[in-house]
Amino acid sequence: xxxxxxxxxxxxxxxxxxxxxxxxxxxxxxxxxxxxxxxxxxxxxxxxxxxxxxxxxxxxxxxxxxxxxxxxxxxxxxxxxxx
Amino acid sequence: xxxxxxxxxxxxxxxxxxxxxxxxxxxxxxxxxxxxxxxxxxxxxxxxxxxxxxxxxxxxxxxxxxxxxxxxxxxxxxxxxxxxxxxxxxxxxxxxxxxxxxxxxxxxxxxxxxxxxxxxxxxxxxxxxxxxxxxxxxxxxxxxxxxxxxxxxxxxxxxxxxxxxxxxxxxxxxxxxxxxxxxxxxxxxxxxxxxxxxxxxxxxxxxxxxxxxxxxxxxxxxxxxxxxxxxxxxxxxxxxxxxxxxxxxxxxxxxxxxxxxxxxxxxxxxxxxxxxxxxxxxxxxxxxxxxxxxxxxxxxxxxxxxxxxxxxxxxxxxxxxxxxxxxxxxxxxxxxxxxxxxxxxxxxxxxxxxxxxxxxxxxxxxxxxxxxxxxxxxxxxxxxxxxxxxxxxxxxxxxxxxxxxxxxxxxxxxxxxxxxxxxxxxxxxxxxxxxxxxxxxxxxxxxxxxxxxxxxxxxxxxxxxxxxxxxxxxxxxxxxxxxxxxxxxxxxxxxxxxxxxxxxxxxxxxxxxxxxxxxxxxxxxxxxxxxxxxxxxxxxxxxxxxxxxxxxxxxxxxxxxxxxxxxxxxxxxxxxxxxxxxxxxxxxxxxxxxxxxxxxxxxxxxxxxxxxxxxxxxxxxxxxxxxxxxxxxxx
Numbered sequence: 223x224x225x226x227x228x229x230x231x232x233x234x235x236x237x238x239x240x241x242x243x244x245x246x247x248x249x250x251x252x253x254x255x256x257x258x259x260x261x262x263x264x265x266x267x268x269x270x271x272x273x274x275x276x277x278x279x280x281x282x283x284x285x286x287x288x289x290x291x292x293x294x295x296x297x298x299x300x301x302x303x304x305x
Numbered sequence: 306x307x308x309x310x311x312x313x314x315x316x317x318x319x320x321x322x323x324x325x326x327x328x329x330x331x332x333x334x335x336x337x338x339x340x341x342x343x344x345x346x347x348x349x350x351x352x353x354x355x356x357x358x359x360x361x362x363x364x365x366x367x368x369x370x371x372x373x374x375x376x377x378x379x380x381x382x383x384x385x386x387x388x389x390x391x392x393x394x395x396x397x398x399x400x401x402x403x404x405x406x407x408x409x410x411x412x413x414x415x416x417x418x419x420x421x422x423x424x425x426x427x428x429x430x431x432x433x434x435x436x437x438x439x440x441x442x443x444x445x446x447x448x449x450x451x452x453x454x455x456x457x458x459x460x461x462x463x464x465x466x467x468x469x470x471x472x473x474x475x476x477x478x479x480x481x482x483x484x485x486x487x488x489x490x491x492x493x494x495x496x497x498x499x500x501x502x503x504x505x506x507x508x509x510x511x512x513x514x515x516x517x518x519x520x521x522x523x524x525x526x527x528x529x530x531x532x533x534x535x536x537x538x539x540x541x542x543x544x545x546x547x548x549x550x551x552x553x554x555x556x557x558x559x560x561x562x563x564x565x566x567x568x569x570x571x572x573x574x575x576x577x578x579x580x581x582x583x584x585x586x587x588x589x590x591x592x593x594x595x596x597x598x599x600x601x602x603x604x605x606x607x608x609x610x611x612x613x614x615x616x617x618x619x620x621x622x623x624x625x626x627x628x629x630x631x632x633x634x635x636x637x638x639x640x641x642x643x644x645x646x647x648x649x650x651x652x653x654x655x656x657x658x659x660x661x662x663x664x665x666x667x668x669x670x671x672x673x674x675x676x677x678x679x680x681x682x683x684x685x686x687x688x689x690x691x692x693x694x695x696x697x698x699x700x701x702x703x704x705x706x707x708x709x710x711x712x713x714x715x716x717x718x719x720x721x722x723x724x725x726x727x728x729x730x731x732x733x734x735x736x737x738x739x740x741x742x743x744x745x746x747x748x749x750x751x752x753x754x755x756x757x758x759x760x761x762x763x764x765x766x767x768x769x770x771x772x773x774x775x776x777x778x779x780x781x782x783x784x785x786x787x788x789x790x791x792x793x794x795x796x797x798x799x800x801x802x803x804x805x806x807x808x809x810x811x812x813x814x815x816x817x818x819x820x821x822x823x824x825x826x827x828x829x830x831x832x833x834x835x836x837x838x839x840x841x842x843x844x845x846x847x848x849x850x851x852x853x854x855x856x857x858x859x860x861x862x863x864x865x866x867x868x869x870x871x872x873x874x875x876x877x878x879x880x881x882x883x884x885x886x887x888x889x890x891x892x893x894x895x896x897x898x899x900x901x902x903x904x905x906x907x908x909x910x911x912x913x914x915x916x917x918x919x920x921x922x923x924x925x926x927x928x929x930x931x932x933x934x935x936x937x938x939x940x
Contacts, residue, residue, distance in 0.1 A: 224662055227589070230582035231677050235684045237575025277345060277694075281687025285680045292425075292672035300669040 336412030340405040345691030351699025358447020360400030364391035371904035375770035378526035407456040411435040414459030429656035432682025438559030438570035441689030445696035454489035465496035466601040469508035479519035521910035535766025545617035590658025609646025705824025718796025722753040771888030787817025794868025837868035855904035861896035
């Protein structure tokens with residue numbers, strides 16, 4: 223059970239990272255809610271919104287930094303304990 | 306080692322005080338950092354425009370504060386404070402302050418729900434809650450009243466789940482939730498109901514009374530504005546986006562917003578897996594939440610997630626759609642909003658669950674497992690960082706808008722907003738799909754479409770303006786529409802150069818229209834034959850002095866017509882008014898002020914609630930003083 227939860231979290235994080243990378247690289251299509259029938263190209267996320275991909279990478283960097291620091295912290299704990 | 310992670314050292318009072326202050330400041334600092342990261346480029350000067358996010362340079366006071374339509378009173382009472390703040394600073398600044406403040410308060414509130422937990426758990430709770438895709442999506446699409454309710458929820462939860470313990474605090478937190486509007490009211494209703502059930506009805510009369518009174522500032526305007534709305538769109542369009550089975554799991558990660566392209570994060574198989582894992586962690590940690598509220602919060606969470614799912618799950622969604630098609634059931638439309646009730650339980654429970662899981666692992670893995678909820682929170686929030694998925698990039702209204710507004714302000718009268726779309730792509734906002742900003746930008750009486758244009762609801766009118774249904778037929782012959790505009794009471798027509806605006810070019814051929822402004826961004830037309838604002842049956846213009854929106858003094862006269870929406874509730878003296886065939890306000894012959902009587906109820910409710918808050922705060926201070934300075938013991 224424990225392994226499943228940790229595994230699901232880990233795989234979920236990894237998949238989200240991969241999906242997030244592709245998410246940031248493409249413009250999402252627009253459907254409905256407005257004036258869809260008379261317009262040509264429509265999109266809800268503007269092409270100039272490059273900040274979203276920077277934000278994504280920033281978040282992933284922070285997540286990796288947290289994981290790396292706690293992994294180091296755990297490693298150091300086991301290697302500095304007396305005995 | 307992080308000092309926040311450790312217990313208090315025995316190193317003297319001053320150091321303890323210093324650490325205590327640091328501990329108190331930590332969630333606020335972290336919350337501010339999260340808010341700044343989310344707002345990112347949105348902090349630059351300029352208006353924010355994306356779907357329902359419309360922060361114009363000046364945000365008008367919502368008419369809902371007077372219980373006055375025609376728009377539904379979704380913005381009260383918080384929108385009043387926002388409008389006042391926008392006149393003090395600017396609309397965009399006030400709006401950004403609201404978004405950032407709400408994110409910070411939400412983060413600190415979730416952190417505070419785990420007073421005895423370690424730093425990773427509290428950080429995880431804060432991130433999973435305030436940085437949830439659910440929260441960030443609402444930021445991106447401008448549902449700031451939902452965001453405000455999410456911010457207050459974790460602070461109100463411990464009190465409202467034990468509503469009979471301290472009626473004064475129940476009152477204050479009911480007011481706080483009610484101040485955010487209908488979503489906050491629904492959150493409060495579920496919490497109070499769960500608390501009363503758990504308490505087996507202890508002090509139920511007092512609890513129900515204080516809760517209901519606290520909701521009056523949004524409830525009264527809601528009752529009086531929802532009744533006049535036209536046929537609503539098919540509610541299935543607002544159903545939670547939960548395709549079985551992965552969609553259900555993605556909901557637990559904060560996904561499921563009804564308009565899929567606007568969802569920020571929690572997408573794909575990764576989102577579903579994270580949702581499943583967070584749910585499992587939450588179930589593991591639920592037993593270790595603070596005992597005062599853990600079972601009750603679990604009950605509220607179940608109610609929240611069931612309602613959120615009900616609008617989208619096959620089998621029950623038709624029933625739910627029927628419910629939300631009714632006048633008052635419409636409050637439950639977009640039921641994914643109620644996921645907040647689940648999130649406020651799941652975020653701290655999952656964080657505690659990870660701590661429990663870590664305690665059973667080897668020492669090397671413990672710190673990593675403990676921070677997994679925080680890491681999951683960061684990963685889920687990542688698409689929303691630096692501008693909520695690209696939604697928060699400031700736009701500047703072209704100068705033509707200000708010129709048009711100045712002309713309208715000089716000769717005030719109803720404005721017709723064209724193109725006739727409730728939502729339209731705005732060129733100057735990087736083609737974002739935006740709620741037509743003309744009503745907010747111009748303020749006053751603006752006649753705009755309230756039809757979201759879903760294919761299966763062609764006649765939908767989400768507002769109660771009786772003039773609205775008369776506009777679409779006029780758009781087919783704009784070369785001779787000026788007389789009809791005049792009959793509708795329209796004094797100005799603004800044509801934005803957006804989307805299909807060229808279809809409206811025939812308006813230039815109408816001799817009854819005068820183009821007073823032509824800019825690259827918009828054209829402004831004056832209706833030459835406008836006859837208003839108040840004209841009696843002999844064509845005489847009557848003198849009008851408007852004191853406040855729902856109260857005007859009009860000269861004594863015979864029957865007269867006022868070029869404003871003919872909503873029920875208006876009186877002339879004590880005589881009822883009617884609506885003309887074109888939807889204008891028809892005054893009976895007589896004298897006395899023209900006033901909107903539900904406005905007195907709405908303001909009365911505000912006064913009662915504000916007075917009650919002042920009384921409760923004073924009472925609390927007196928009690929504190931009494932505790933600090935106990936009365937002398939008798940001899």
